[in-house]
Amino acid sequence: MKELIDNIQAIQVESPVDKIIRQLKQLIVSGQLKPGDRLPAERALSEKFGVGRSYVREAILKLEFYGLLKTNPQSGTYVSGLGIKVIDSLITDIIKFNKDDFSAMVEARYYLELDSVRLAAERKSSEDIEAIEQAMNDYEAKVNNGESAVEEDMLFHVMIARATKNSVIESMILNLIPDLIKHITENKICGDNRGKAAIEEHRAIFEALKAGDIDAAENAMAGHLDEILQISRADFAAKLLINNS
Amino acid sequence: MKELIDNIQAIQVESPVDKIIRQLKQLIVSGQLKPGDRLPAERALSEKFGVGRSYVREAILKLEFYGLLKTNPQSGTYVSGLGIKVIDSLITDIIKFNKDDFSAMVEARYYLELDSVRLAAERKSSEDIEAIEQAMNDYEAKVNNGESAVEEDMLFHVMIARATKNSVIESMILNLIPDLIKHITENKICGDNRGKAAIEEHRAIFEALKAGDIDAAENAMAGHLDEILQISRADFAAKLLINNS
DNA sequence: TCTCCATATTTGGTAAACCAATTATTTGGT
DNA sequence: ACCAAATAATTGGTTTACCAAATATGGAGA
Incomplete structure (x- = not known):
C-alpha cells in the first residue's frame, strides 16, 4: 500500500x-x-x-x-x-541530487566535523573560544532545564566551524544543518539521556580546542558524533531492506 | 587608490x-x-x-x-x-559566501578528498574501479600527448567520489570542481612536469583503492594534493600582504 | 447558535509584455 | 569598394497580467 x-x-x-x-x-x-x-x-x-x-x-x-x-x-x-x-x-x-538521503548527510557531516574541529584547534582565536563557550553554556542551560536543545547543539558546532577561518567548510556544515535539525527532531533520534551525555562530550571537545590539542579534539568530536552516525547507518540499512522487499 | x-x-x-x-x-x-x-x-x-x-x-x-x-x-x-x-x-x-576564496576552496577540497578516498577504498565496486581506471587512462593519454588535462584529472577524482556511494560528499566535491578548474587553468598552477608526476601519483591512489587499502589510499591522495595545497596557502598569504599594504 | 455550502479573495505558479543596452544591418558618403 | 554613422533587430533584465488551487468569508438552513 x-x-x-x-x-x-x-x-x-x-x-x-x-x-x-x-x-x-x-x-x-x-x-x-x-x-x-x-x-x-x-x-x-x-x-x-x-x-x-x-x-x-x-x-x-x-x-x-x-x-x-x-x-x-x-x-x-x-x-x-x-x-x-x-x-x-x-x-x-x-x-x-537529493536532500532526503539523511544517512549520507549525517555521514558527510561526521567527516566534515572531524576536519573542522582539527582546523579549529589549530587556528582558533580567543574570540572564537569565547563564542564556542557561550554556545556550550546556552546548550547546557536548556538541557538542564529539561528542554530540547537541538539548535543550541548545532550552534555549538557552527561556532567551531567558524573558528576554522575556512568559509567553504563553514558553508558546507551550515548547509547541512537545517535538514539535520529537521531530521533529528522529527525522528527523535536523541534519547533523553543523550542531552546530558552530550554536555560532557561538548566540554571535552571544548577543553581540547582551548588547549589546541588537535588529536584530542578530533577524538572527542568523533566520540560525540559516533552514536548518531551509527543510528543513521542502521536506519539506512533498514530502509534498504524495506525498499527491496 | x-x-x-x-x-x-x-x-x-x-x-x-x-x-x-x-x-x-x-x-x-x-x-x-x-x-x-x-x-x-x-x-x-x-x-x-x-x-x-x-x-x-x-x-x-x-x-x-x-x-x-x-x-x-x-x-x-x-x-x-x-x-x-x-x-x-x-x-x-x-x-x-564568496566563491573567490580559492585558498579556502582548495583546502576544503583537500580534506574532502581525503575523506572521499578513504570511503571509496572501503566501498568501491568493480564498476567503480573500472570507471576510475578509465578516467586515469584518459588523463595519461592526454598528458603523454603533451596536452593540458586538468579536466581529466578532475574526472578521476569525481569517479573516486562517486565510489563512496555518498551523494552528499560527491555533490560537495562536484560543486568545487568548476571553480577549481577555472582557477588552476587561469593561474597555470601546475608546471609542465606536474602532469607527469601526477600520473604516478594517480596510479598509486588507484592501486591502493583497488587493493582496498584505506590508509595507503589516503596517504597517496594526501601526497597528490599536497603541492597544490601548499601553493594555494602561499598565494593566500601573499594576497593578505597585498591587501594589508 | 451552530453547521455547512457557495462565493469571493488571496495565494504561489506561469506566461507574456515592456525596457534599456548591445549587436547586426543597412545606408549614405567618400 | 570601403568605411562610418544611423537604424533595425535581438539580447537578458524587469515588471506586469493572468491562472488554478487553496483559503477565508458570509449567509442560509437546522
Whole structure:
C-alpha cells in the first residue's frame, strides 16, 4: 500500500526546471551545443521547450550557480569551457541530487566535523573560544532545564566551524544543518539521556580546542558524533531492506 | 587608490536579491517575523521592497535551497522553525559566501578528498574501479600527448567520489570542481612536469583503492594534493600582504 | 447558535509584455 | 569598394497580467 502511494507521487514530481536542465544536458552531450558556445536566446529556448521563459531563466540560474553556464547581460548565456564529460557528470549529479538521503548527510557531516574541529584547534582565536563557550553554556542551560536543545547543539558546532577561518567548510556544515535539525527532531533520534551525555562530550571537545590539542579534539568530536552516525547507518540499512522487499 | 576603486565597485554590486535577503533577515532578527510564521505574500513583499516580484521569488528560492524557508503552493511561504540565532547565522553566511576564496576552496577540497578516498577504498565496486581506471587512462593519454588535462584529472577524482556511494560528499566535491578548474587553468598552477608526476601519483591512489587499502589510499591522495595545497596557502598569504599594504 | 455550502479573495505558479543596452544591418558618403 | 554613422533587430533584465488551487468569508438552513 505505502509503496503504491509513494510511487504515484514520485512520478509527477519532475519539475519543469529539471526537465529543461535535462534537455540542455542532452543538447550538450549530443554535440549540438559545444563547450564555449552561446546558448540560444531564452525566448527561443522557452518556445522550443514549450514552457514559459521564467522556467528557462530558473534553470539557467541553477546551472550558473553550479558553474556550468555563464550569462552576460545583453549578450547571451554561454556554456562553460569544461569538457563534455565533466559537464555531463555535473548535470547528472545536479538532477539526481537529493536532500532526503539523511544517512549520507549525517555521514558527510561526521567527516566534515572531524576536519573542522582539527582546523579549529589549530587556528582558533580567543574570540572564537569565547563564542564556542557561550554556545556550550546556552546548550547546557536548556538541557538542564529539561528542554530540547537541538539548535543550541548545532550552534555549538557552527561556532567551531567558524573558528576554522575556512568559509567553504563553514558553508558546507551550515548547509547541512537545517535538514539535520529537521531530521533529528522529527525522528527523535536523541534519547533523553543523550542531552546530558552530550554536555560532557561538548566540554571535552571544548577543553581540547582551548588547549589546541588537535588529536584530542578530533577524538572527542568523533566520540560525540559516533552514536548518531551509527543510528543513521542502521536506519539506512533498514530502509534498504524495506525498499527491496 | 586601489581601495577607492574597489569600494566604488563594491557598493553597486549588491544585487536586488541580496538586498531582499538582507531585509528578510532584518525582519526575522528584529522579531517582526518569527520562526514558523508565514511570510507576507510575494506581492506585498515586492511592493514593500520596491522591486519586481521576480526578485522576491528568486530570493525565496535561494533561502529555500538553504532550508530557511519552505513555500507551500497556493498557501504561502513559511520561515523554518529554527531559532533566530541559527537563522541569523545562516543568512549572514549565505550573503557573505564568496566563491573567490580559492585558498579556502582548495583546502576544503583537500580534506574532502581525503575523506572521499578513504570511503571509496572501503566501498568501491568493480564498476567503480573500472570507471576510475578509465578516467586515469584518459588523463595519461592526454598528458603523454603533451596536452593540458586538468579536466581529466578532475574526472578521476569525481569517479573516486562517486565510489563512496555518498551523494552528499560527491555533490560537495562536484560543486568545487568548476571553480577549481577555472582557477588552476587561469593561474597555470601546475608546471609542465606536474602532469607527469601526477600520473604516478594517480596510479598509486588507484592501486591502493583497488587493493582496498584505506590508509595507503589516503596517504597517496594526501601526497597528490599536497603541492597544490601548499601553493594555494602561499598565494593566500601573499594576497593578505597585498591587501594589508 | 451552530453547521455547512457557495462565493469571493488571496495565494504561489506561469506566461507574456515592456525596457534599456548591445549587436547586426543597412545606408549614405567618400 | 570601403568605411562610418544611423537604424533595425535581438539580447537578458524587469515588471506586469493572468491562472488554478487553496483559503477565508458570509449567509442560509437546522
